[in-house]
Amino acid sequence: MSRWLLGEFRTSQQLLEAARGLRARGFTRMDALTPFPVEGIDEVLSLPPSRLPLLGLVAGVGGAGGAYLVQWFTQAVDWPLDVGGRPLHSGPAFIPIVFESAVLSAAGALFLGVLVACGLPRVTHPFFDLEDFRSASIDGFWLAVTVVDDAGRDAADAALRALGAAQVSLVDEARR
Amino acid sequence: MSDVAPKAPVTEDPLVEATLLEGRYSNDQIGQSLLRPVLGPPGWGWWALVGVCSALVVLLVVAICVTLFVGVGTWGNNIPVAWAFGIINFVWWIGIGHAGTLISAILLLFGEKWRSSVNRMAEAMTLFAVACAGLFPLLHLGRPWKFYYLVPYPSSLRMWPQFRSPLTWDIVAILTYLTVSTLFWYMGLLPDLATARDTAKETWKRRAWGLLSLGWRGSARHWRNWRTGYLLMAGLATPLVVSVHTIVSFDFAVAQLPGWHTTIFPPYFVAGAIFSGLAMVMTLLLPARRVLRLHHVITEAHLDVLARLLLVAGLFVAYGYIQEHFFGWYGGDPYEMHAMSILRTGPYAPAFWTVFTCNVLVPQLFWSRRLRTSPAVLWGAALLVNVGMWLERFVIVVSPLSEDFLPSSWRHYAPTWVDLSLLSGTVGLFGLGFLLFLKLLPPVPISEVKQLQDELESSERFAREVVAEARAPGGGA
Amino acid sequence: MGLFPPGTDEVLRGGLALLAGVPVLGVVVLMLLARSPLGTATFEPVEQPVQFDHRHHSGDEGIGCRYCHEGAWEGAYAGVPPTSRCMGCHAQVWNESPRLAPVRESYFQDRPIPWNRVHRLPHFVFFNHAIHVHKGVGCVSCHGRVDQMALVEKVAPLTMGWCLECHRDPTPHLRPPERVADMTWRPPVDALETGRRVRQALHVAPRTECNTCHR
């Protein structure tokens, strides 16, 4: 059961500075929750680089290869029909579908990949228990610090307030 | 001008970039102003338009039923003109559908900031246009209930589709385009759905938005993956736009009919698609801007840049027209020359010259900056371009078919009431979809506008600091 | 307490998975159904207006297929024999049986007996019995052990894929022409070897062009 201490800041600048401050104080398990992406926060939180590009590439190549294979198998192998005297293995004619399939499977994989990477759908996240957290998608810039014990909680509380949080709240998954 | 009081008034300060966002607002204000149509009750005008569009949709349903149960013979098609309104409407709608992805994806890749005010509406328009377009390939079939023959599944017949046909490519392309634009659109919507969830007051609305937003929290991890994914999808969507209309043009260019069989078609179709899509964006955007009071986010700068784009696309299209006729003449093939000459002087010449006027002459207005920023002129021009682009497809589809190789088979074409109902019915369906979109979803991406303002503010701040430093004694030189 | 009760996520994810899965599953089920006996109407004994028992006539009495279905050797249709054929025997045998009343009625009133069709091809398929029986395709290969059926049922799916299987490689299904109507014939040594011999002797060259069956 996780517990977090959430602090709200008014601007993206404050959020960035607070995150740096917390980091300097040794808090590493942090998350920022903001109405729009804040430049620079990824570095502060040292998020690992996304592997979505690789996923897209693999899916795209897979889609393309699959599409070519299906076309070749159906037109030239399984039932070779004489269609207008054209070659059975009509490579150039297969290209459009290969391309479209590549885009389709890459885009589909990326969409699913984003959802999976974001852990969505998750409509019952404990943060949503906090009424004030609604501002996170409007004009509030929140920092969430994962706390393990009461000592940690108190330390984080103090640090957040010291860094200028407009308000600090505790979210406890176990207390739902 | 917007009725939301900016937190800082429009200033004369040259360092404040006023053009893309008039005034500076609190993030809450931005959300409120952009969500107002979604959260507030609809006005009588909205209901009236919904009424008109619904009536057209009823007409569409009637026409579809007649087509399905009596046959595609209720259309005006004949032999040799075996394709007509169905394909014309399809190409027109799919062309319109191209602007959304263009604005969204290509401008995203180029980092154009003005994109964020218009992309949501353009994308929504794309979806409804592609949906309207998708109706036609199905309806125009002689036996629509056998559409599954197009799917490569292992059937008990042991038969497969025929992948050398541009129509097979077409089906895959449309489905891909529809799927990818839907995913792209939905992905762009996620943060705004969360905003709507958190702004709404009634619990049921919050729950509805809550489900749709899938639990978006705006965490740094969310944003990171979202931005990567969104950018990659934009990267995929960009060649997709080009490929889809290229493939649509293959329906014609791969055939050997004089007037269809020409290599200029792919670029010419893509340009035409973007052209018509931009025109349709403007057709919808300008009234929406006025009615929803979005002047603060859709500024004159946006109108200006859209008009410039329209002009550029129009020039491309004009080039296509000229090349098509030049090829016809220079190639020296008598059949091709005939196909081109009947465009200019044949039974459909009035349509052709209307096309020329609407698509080539009208956009030339936008060499003037004053006209570029006049909503009335823009809207009128956009409407004319819509008409012109529909007629262009009419001329492309019908004219070469009606007079091809053997004069004995030449015959002209006239639409029936079912044809006209299908066209107007899809206009109604498209309008209805767009009206519902305006009512149900934020028409301008809220988070992007907030981010834009944040960026503008920080660059302004930076500029101020630089200026201040320069002005400070001892600073600068 | 948030917007949603705990467990909503599971329901939502499950729902989404179902939304994606049902169409796929549905298609798979339809494809399986099309191949199942239910879809191809096989193994369903068909009731007939006359209780004609092939077990008795073909099995016990040993009347050959050709006695009644001689059309199979001459033309497209194997045909159902005219009532006069039935009366050839049943004028003397069982000539007062109430079971045969419909037959007598048909004969004396000159009205056809409305038999229920068991093997039916779509109207756009042109199957010709003669070419098949003359090229060594046995009755039993398509119709099954009719001599063991009280009521005739379809045993082969008669789908295009099923036809093609044999048209692409007929060898294992061929038999000497004199054994075509034999219900119990088994290849003496090796089905393939027999088939090869028959194929050579009868110039069996089945075609898979569309017009072979669709005209």
Next chain:
Amino acid sequence: MPPLKERFPLPVLRSASPPAWRSLESRRRQEAPGPEEEFPPGASRPPEGLSRRALLELAAFGAAASTAGCFRQPPEKVMPYSRQPPEVTPGVPLHYATGLTLEGHVRGLVVRSHEGRPTKVEGNVAHPESLGAAGLQEQASLVGLYDPHRAKLVRHRGQPSSREALFARLLQLAARKDAGEGLRLLVDPTGSPLWAHTWGRILERFPRAKVVPFCAADTGASLEGARIAYGRPLTTLPRFDTARAVLSLDDDFLSTLPGSLRAAREFSASRALPDMSRLWVVESHLSVTGAFGDHRLRARPTRVPHVARHIGAEVGRRLKRSDLATLADGAMSTTESERRWIAAVAADLVARKDQALVVVGARQPAAVHALAHLLNDALGGHVAKVAPTLTPAPDPGALPALVEELRGGGVDTLLITAWNPVYRAPADVPLALAMGRVEDSVYCTLHEDETSIACTWSVPSTHAYEHWEDGRASDGTATILQPLIAPWLEEVVAPLEVAAAFSGALAETSYQRLRALWREHDGGGGRAWEGWLAEGVIPGTRLPEVAARVDAPAVLAAVRALPPASDSGLEVQFILDARVQDGRFGANPWLQELPDPITKLTWDNAALVSPATAARLGLARGARVRLAARDGAVEAPVLVLPGQADDTVTLPLGYGRASGGPVAEDVGFDANELRFQDAPWVLPGVSLTLLEGHHDFALTQEHWRMEERPLALQTSRETFEAHARTLLEGLQAPREHLYPPVPHPVTPPHRWGMAIDLNRCTGCSACVAACQAENSIPSVGKEQVRKGREMHWLRIDRYFLGDEDDPGVITQPVMCVHCEYAPCEYVCPVAATVHSDEGLNQMVYNRCIGTRYCSNNCPYKVRRFNYLDYTGKNPLARMLRNPDVSVRSRGVMEKCTYCVQRIEAARIRARVELREIRPGDVDTACAQTCPTRAITFGDLDARDSAVARLHGDPRHYALLNHLGTRPRTVHLLRLKNPSEALS
């Protein structure tokens, strides 16, 4: 063709015995709804709106979709014979020889029958009038047999009566004591010995009765001409295969019934190199023969006889026959170009001497016929003459005389077996009115028409394929016309039975009477009878030639007595419509929808005017005009037709029916309203007024010019002979192609191909009708043709060349050419059209989803699409279908298959017999019926293959060769043989 089989005699007057053709379909027929509920087989108006049936389909679709039933086909019954006729094997068609009487003469036919159901008509090779070919009317005759609008009830004064009542009354009338004073028979002249015998018997019993001939097509000029020339009426039998210079004076011998099939066959044979014939035509409207002619002189109708007179004089001058030459004295003045033309034709005729032939059309006055006899005699050619076969002899004065009698009130019984005389009677012969005074007028008819309304007894007649009769070809060859099916209507009566009531022969059946009549010829034993039935001709019945001398002074006197040509004003000329003739085929939807060979008009007739006249009078296509002369007038739409003589309006007969079934009614206008008994063909001094409104014609070809494209090609004989090798080089398929041939796993046993010789094609359109019959092609109705949705797989393109007023004409049959690199195939997304190893472009209807892309990409535009459900749900429409081809549902594409059902049937037959398909085993329907053998089909790889030889002929070329489609059907260049004197 399997051997012709004898057919057992059918009881025509149906007793208690069941119909002999009970079969799979018979039950369905009994469920047949009346035509009131269902529209006829493909007649005109298919559903346009959301019909009740569509709603039912919708409901059924919902019901089906809700169950697993969408996989399963509904249960079906098998109906075996209860007693199978010995010759029938279900699924194996039989062929019977019979014939059809057209204009009094028989054309021998062989009819294919599936389980007793006639499904296709072919020509009988053994018959002199057919020679294996069949024309439009024969090909479409089965539609008439299964016509749901046929008369069904015996009616007395309009009220349903019964056959019993009719015969009771007939016997009462036959028991008369006035020696036939009040008995009249109004009949179509016929060559049938049985009919002649029956009338003879009636006249024996009632010496004062009269048999009155009425024929709207043959007004007796030809026989009268022979009487002038030879002193007695004779029929000439010109031979065209030996003639090398033919002058046709308004004689459309290539399409005029009944001799056209034989004439076309013979004439086309004379067009071969090196000794090619030359055809000169003088006419007022553009006929099939005129279109085929080498030189054509347009002359207004009243000038034609005088042109003939000038030609006669010129021939006489060149032959140094002073009597003939004096014809020039006092003759009509001619223009310079006419004089050159006349001199050229006379020179050619004289140069060819006994190989010259002059023929005259039925519209020309007797004097012109007589002149032709004189000219043929003077030129030395031999034209066979036989005694006239028609009884009673055509006599234009007979009908007016009858009407006088009727009005006088002396006639109480009028028996009408002539087709619809009320409709066909000239405007100034009030037949309908006069019939009102007759107590008992009995009319035998296939349809309840104008005459049915005017008579007291309307008797539904059996169709020609439902009763026993006999008949003669024009050379006298007799044929027994055997029925192919028992009448499917309960009440129908064979016309012969009605006559038999008066001849006192009712105790016997027609069959018995026929056997009795022919017993003598049979040698008494009856052994030959079966042979006659099987062969379709009775040997030794050809009429002997008659020797006769021309009475030149009489002829010249008659020619001098010709009335002068009219020089001013409009002239109207009447012609028989190429399809419905004088209207008797008007109820046949196939013929209504068949494009006219020249105008390409369907479902209509039109007032034809030349472009120059149209320009002068301010007329355009579709303008409505009123033509008036004396006290008659007709309102008609105008069709501007190149090749028409100026100031001449040509009105085709046979349309504008007020009654006669929904197919015939309300189509076109009735030209009879302007036809007078003294001017049956030509009417000068007609006034024309332009009316309001516009008429929308259903034309299948709207564009007349070839736009200088190399499509239907012709050249002069000299040009061809000089450049035979190089002339068509660019249009003959090259050896190389971008794509290598697709390798087929097994070498194909055959390579099917076709050649169409334009030098033989007259454009007669028999092939179109044959194709329609063989491939169960529906008629779609006028509205659909107007929209451009006619379904004919084979069309005949007709182009006008050169001068619009006096154009050259070329006809070109075009159907699927089965391209080796077919553009239609690679655009089909579902592989519904692919190539067979034997080179057929296969169309698989059940795979087709109807994108119509194939049609768009077909450069020949030969594909046809079922835009609506054209199949027709009437069970009678099913009777007509060829069971060996699929019924095409709504939404699928179709096109020429090279009659693949025939190929596959031949293949199965051959393989069962452990052999290969032999040349002659397979022929397409179009090739089989073509009177001129213009179409040749076969295996390009076979030894001695005619089609392979034609594919190597220097005249062959591939249509649109530059596209690289490599058509398997090639066309052969048409040659013209122009006279040097006129070049």
